[in-house]
Amino acid sequence: MGVMSSYVVLARKWRPRRFEDLIGQEHTVQALRHALEQGRIPHAFLFTGIRGIGKTTLSRLLAMCLNCGTGVTANPCGACDSCRAIVRGEHPDVFEVDAASRTKVEQMRELLDGVAYTPSLSRYKIYILDEVHMLSASSFNALLKTLEEPPTHVKFIFATTEVRKILPTILSRCQRYDLRRLDRDGLARYLAHVLDVEQIAYDQEGLAAISHAADGSVRDALSLLDQAIAHGGGRVDYTHVSGLLGLTDRQAVVALFADLCRGRLLEMLERAAYFHRDGVEPVVLLNDLLDITHQVTRELAVGVGDAAQALSEHEGLKEVWPKLGLEHLQMLYQVLLRGREDLQMARLPRQALEMLLLRAAHLRPVPPLKQLVESLQRQAGVEPGERQASPAVKKFDAPGVGQSEVAPTVHFAPKSAALEAPQAVQAPQVKRAKKQPTVLAPEPQPPVVPPDWPAVPPLQEEPTVVSPTPPATVESWEKLIEAARIKFPLLAQKMESHLSLLSYTGGSGPHDPPCMEVMIAHAFAGEPSKVHKNLMDLLVSLKLPNGVVHIRKSSDGTRPDTEAEKQKKAQDAYQNALTREVADDPLIQEIERRFEAKIIHVEPV
Ligand SMILES: [Zn+2]
CATH class of the missing domain: 1.20.272.10 (Zinc Finger, Delta Prime; domain 3)
Known part of the structure; x- marks a missing residue:
């Protein structure tokens, strides 16, 4: 049996002859039945829905209902002359017109000319216009004239896939029925029913593939089913269906x-x-x-x-x-x-x-963050929201860090190389009470650039004119640096980074001028004589011209740390303590495990 002959046989066999044979359109069928049984029959019906959903079938069924020899009925006999003529498509009073092929107004006028004459065989002259939205504007107008005052012996049945293209004046004169697209499961169940009755073997995956491809259209589904039967040698299975449909494995x-x-x-x-x-x-x-x-x-x-x-x-x-x-x-x-x-x-x-x-x-499964954090906290033995940070790490008071309360921020770097690219799934930042670790996981762009710390003031030209200032108290090298920062920022940086302090005395006031012994730590400091002059200029500007400055050069390379080096060491010690505390935190450890992450940087926020 060839594909086409098989198709014709099944399609004819399963074309609905009764309302109850229509699948998935129960609401439309019920409304139609009601209208027919109550005798409230409009001049025009409109069926809308996707192609292959059963609009034409329903139109013919309705024509049978209206013209059946047993009278207007919701259950046409299917045996009288009228019913049989409609099934054969040969009824002299039932006109099926594909509007898509007869869009011209002359064709519409020719068709509507016949409206005036009474039916020859049955009760009504029935005009079934398929794809009615394809009519031209003038054809619509011609149709509208007839619809405004139709003879009682005429009924129109319109069908369309695109109801939005139909003029409101036409719509308002029709009783409209929207046919529903069949869902995949419903369609697959229907196909299974057909095959059960036909006693043809099948597998569910094959039927699922067909109903998927048919996309809600019963006609397409039945057509594909017929082809699949022929293709599979009387059996419907996924292997043959996928071959037929060109599906992937x-x-x-x-x-x-x-x-x-x-x-x-x-x-x-x-x-x-x-x-x-x-x-x-x-x-x-x-x-x-x-x-x-x-x-x-x-x-x-x-x-x-x-x-x-x-x-x-x-x-x-x-x-x-x-x-x-x-x-x-x-x-x-x-x-x-x-x-x-x-x-x-x-x-x-x-x-x-x-x-x-x-x-x-790169999009990786990430469980909902709130849920994750709560489960992590439970695992760490802490009730969600009740967590307190340990005071193990003391606040580090560094210039440029203004916060009085310091809480660490943890940046995670994923272990997997595949994850190093920016993540599309980015967990939102979790903000909790102060002193709690702030978790950024996974961090979009590791590695993180270390913060500028200590803050470096913007470079400025040294002022050439020094305005008078009251005598200062500079009892320590640090205070002298702070005093220099205002008017001699470049010198302050030089003092901080390029000079080591050997000794410092005095500086409590004009009568106790400071006396300092300073060692050149880096060549960047410049010539000793220049350094001496710079420092003396500073003392003069501070109204301390009696101050004493000794400049030394290191003979064996050893020297005390500069201020900058001292700060760096203190900062490193703080950073290490912070990192240790974070790394020892069971909650953080659990996060590392779950996200396959490792800590690359901890910073205070
Ligand atoms: Zn009949």
Whole structure:
């Protein structure tokens, strides 16, 4: 039996002859029945819905109801002359017109000329206009005139896939029925019913693939089913259906999806290459991935009716399933969907697909953060929200750090090299009470640049004119540096970084001028005589011209630390203590474990 003859047989056999045979349109059928039984029959009906949903079938069925020899009925006999003529498409009073092929106004006028004459065989002259939205504006107007004052023996049945294109003046004169698109499960169940009755073997995956491809259209589904029966030698199974539809190997797509979710880049690319060798177009593979993502998301959100078809039970997905999250999947779907546009623009679609897959693989399953933090806290033996930081680390008072309360910020670096690129899933920063560690995980762009600390004032030219100031008290080298910072910022930096202090006395006032012994620590300080002059200028500007400055050069290379070096050491010690405290924190340790992260930097906030 050939494909076409098989199709004709099944399609004819399963064309609905009664309202109850229509599947998935119960609400429309009920309303129509009601109208027919009550005798409230409008001049014009309008059926809307996608192609292949049953608009034409319903139109013919309605024509039978209106013209049946047994009288106007919701249950036409199917045996009288009128009913049989309609089934054969030969009824002299029933006109089926494809509006798409007769859009011209002359054709419409010719058709409507016949409206005036009474029917020859049955009760009504019935005009079935398919794709009525295709009519030209003048044709619509001609039709409208007839609709305004139709003879009682005339009924119109309009059908359209695009109801928005129909003039409101036409719409207002029709009783409208919207036919629903069939969902995949409903369609698959219907196909299973047909095959059960026909006693044809099938598998669920094959039917699911057909109903998916039919996209809600019963006619397409039945047509595909007929072809699948012929293709599979009297049996409907996934292998033959996928061959027929040019589908990808679903198992392999699921495996690719799993690799993508787990960030197994090499396996993922190898699978993609396998599809390419198999002749699968990149866009087809991408569509299948989108489809799997959608199904997984749906299943995760609301579950599935049929456990046998659950993706969570799928061998390739079992392992990664517990780690999947709705937010991650939404993000993944968005990335893949946007990537489809890129694919169409790309000179090498296969290359674009690889780039897209690599990009998508960086989206890693991240459980909802609030939930994660709470579970971490419980594991660390702390009630959520009750945590207090230990006072082990004392505040470090450094110039440039104005905060009186110091809490550490932790930056994590992922261990996996695959994660070093910027993350599309970025956990929001968790802010809690002060002195709590602030967790940024995973950090978008490690490594983190160390903070500018201590703060360096902007470089300025030394002022040439020194305005008079009251005598200062500079009882220490540090205070002298602070005093210099205002008027001689460059000198202050030099004192801090390039000079080591050997001794310092006096400086309590004009009668106790300071006496200092300073060693050149770096060549950057300049000639000793120049340094001496600079420091003396400083003392003069501070109204302490009697101060004494001795400059030494190190003979054996040893010298005390400069102020900058002392600060650096103190800062390092503080940083180490801070890092130790954070690293020892059980909560932080748990975060490191869960995110496969390591601490690269701790800084106070
Ligand atoms: Zn009949």
